[in-house]
Amino acid sequence: MSIETPSLYEPYKKLTLCSNLLVNVIVPFAIEERPVLLIGRGGLTPMVWLAAPTEPSLRIWRFIVDGNKVAHPAVEVQIKVSSRTVQVDIASQKALMVRANSIDEATVEHLDLRPVGLDIQGDENGMRLGGTTMSENHFENTHVAFALGGASKEVEK
């Protein structure tokens, strides 16, 4: 699966997503071949893209955070250079908190995608997608970590 990503997006070599380590993974979450969440290198802080459905049928998704820029009235992005963090709030709910550890590594410390219609929540200890919890797993060399939609089938080694 090869998914188109924005031209400014440079994925981190290592991204810790709520205790799950993603190494050389381009897209953490995708829906129908489109990225939902992208966390890329952005100088001193990460650079975030977050998509959300834009109308009630939930079929069309657009970026509501576009390279750390706000693209929806209900969204607030806080970039703190001193702590190397980016925080995204949606309708005053904390949706994402990610910290850059170095040029090549970042950590997602808080994740709550319920405001965009996805039952995915996580913190530094682990992540829950619907009824499945995932903690301290290791993803390597895949284009997409989690593809959401369709029947549940996991391929692991």
Next chain:
Amino acid sequence: MAEPQQNKDISGKNFYRTVEVEKPEAEPAVGLFQPWYPLSEADFLRLQKSSSIFAGLGGAVSTFGVSFILPKIASNLSENGTPLQGQDLLIAAIALIVGIAFIVCSFTLSRERRGVRKKIRKHFQSNPAETAYLRRPPQ
């Protein structure tokens, strides 16, 4: 419709391919779907404008009141002038009150402002926020 997802704990595993999961759904935040009202600068200026008819009328009437009473006050204050009659005061007071009332009304009764407010109200009536998710067709 999908089978109920079993609760699973996956920990310490290695993945070298994409993990495909059923999309875990939640109710999106209120306000995610409600579109902005596109307020053009022209509409914005209309919102600010007051009705020129009422403002003009109000101005004319209050001017009349003032110009009616001032000479009478002046002659009342001078030594051998006529005293101020209650009737005159009443006329001037009424004129001033009516004039000011018209001016105040000019801010609320502007036809153009009402037009824009009606458009805005119609926009939000046909694009309500929270019920948008519940109207989604069943999948």
